[in-house]
Amino acid sequence: MSTETAQTTTSTSKDNVVCLVGMPNSGKTTLMNALTGGNFKTANYAGVTVSLLRGRSKPEYGTPRNIVDLPGVHSSVAPSPEEELAVEVIEGRHSKVKPDAFILVADATQLERHLKFGGLVGRQGKPTVIALTMVDLLDRTGQSVNALKLSNALGIPVVPVDPRTGKGVKELFAALDGLSGMLWMGNALAQVSSEPVVAFKQVQELLRRSGAVTRGAQPDSLTSRIDRFVLHRYFGFPVFFLVLISLFAAIFWLAQPFMDLIDGAFAVAASSVTSLAPDSVVMRFLGDGVIAGLGAVAVFFPQIMILFFLMTLLEDSGYLARGATLVDRPLSYLGLHGRSFVPMLSGFACAIPAVFAARAIPARRERLLTIWILPLMSCSARLPVYALLLAALLSGAAWQAGIALAAIYVSSLLIGSLVAGVTARIFMKHRQPSLLAMELPAYRVPRWWPILRMTWARGSAYLKRAGVPIMIVSAVLWLISNFGYVPGAPIASTPMERSFASELGQKIEPVLRPMGADWRVGVGLISAFAAREVFVSSMAIVFHVDSDDEQTQQENLLDQMRTATFPDTGQKIFTPASIIGLVVFFFFSLQCFSTVAVVRKEMNSWKLAGLQLLFYTGLGYSLAVATVQTLRAFGVA
């Protein structure tokens, strides 16, 4: 990945690089979509965790250019990591991205703020055009903006665009073409002070003299009306919970048929590869190790795409910021941020997209704390594990398991909150909470194509960043479960019982005994580090369950588990106490190397990722032992 990044960056530095700059919610990314025809990808740069969008402009807009969409900048004072990167690029201090020209994206309804930010761009003395967005919202605010007058006053071309329909994009490029080649003569924005009080006065004066803006001074009536409802004292939270429930329903039920389809397809692919040459270790490795590993990544893809799609939809419509406003009070009490609800919610699908979603939190401290507690959110990979364990524990009615599962989900949220609050108060108390000051953008009817395009960009970034570690881990785990020491030959293909994994399981059995588990469960726990749900399939392997039919496989496994005993003592392994212990272990333990890898990358810190792994897995183990021993002390076997 690093080589690819290096290549693209060296090639662009020679080319014509146009940077899209602006404040958040200015419609920058939608414009990016229109300029490139959706042909862009996320690019990461070594050392920073912020990704930029880059792509080439459509040929119908003249000479193709390299377009880079920089993160939106609210303010360069006490900046978020995203803002810092954007300012660095704008000021020409970034080592890789060197802008040759700027497209300043400015919201026509908020020219004062957006042109004040434009001062930073104007001072760079590079060819700049202004793309005037949100022109259609001017009706709602009772204003009108004359682009020609504004352009004359600024000395910069001002082109009204509607990035959602592509209107004005051609003219925008024509204006940019008109600039390049001639010497950039300077402009009124360059005179705007870097000191905010002076700068706002200058911009106000500039706008007044230009006569470009008629101020109706009417607040956006539609946005006010919707806000009165969604932030209402009584209706606000019911609406919010309705949105959350719909999200959950979509993530779980809507994704299910697609997940089954993918799961089935990979199972068929794996078994057909293996059956090509059943005795060949290589084929078995390809089938059961590599293809099945790929399947473990792909099976979550529908969930993650639906999640990204709905998140982008909520963000673009303007509701996300309102939701964050509603829950900021309890979350900030825990040391989190209003926006933390997005990654926390995503964490119930999978911790990996949740870690990416934490980028929406502007403040470093709150972002760190949110990522810290994400492993506690009950991700969907835990679901098959809980389903198996609860079926073994409550052999009765399904409703009991349902209630137990609901309790697990609610507890994961409560305990996550507790851990956040405690961590914030003990380990982060020297750090001041950061400013909220969150913009509530005007509500807009979302456009599907830009949202789908963004969803795909985010989803494919996920596949790239999470897919590789998951595949490597599952391949390694397959190898250690299928190879072992055999006298004579140092390493050979062996059955599971004599593999490195079982050897490892037997080595750690003394550690597992206090939580009521034997080495076979240990093998399951170790293999679950590839992905938690792998626990179920490895249990089936170590307990010798053979059946092609999945339904009866689960039944057979449950039968095996009910009768399994410790070889030395003859006592049952799966007792209520030990099963509850396992549930507790899965609840807390960070049994997911992919999450560790992604956190490492995102926070650029092995220390944090390692600490998280040790803390949660240690906590899971201690609490599992404590639970089992306490239950036994009270007479529960």
Added chain:
Amino acid sequence: MDPGSRPLTAVALNKRVRIERLDGPHQDCARLLDLGFTPGEEISVTQWAPLGDPLVVRVRGTLLALRKREAAWILVE
């Protein structure tokens, strides 16, 4: 000190008031200034969140959610 100044949190809903000065942690106030909360500017509180915090403030044509403690740093005439 002007006896007429009070924090933004004490202002009635939708009443347009003029910012007198900011009084809070230096870094945070610098960002608030940069976001447009400059002395002399007219702002109004448009809404309080259901739990009584944060509040929504209209400033320079946009809406910003501020926590109560942040809004209390903004002193208005």
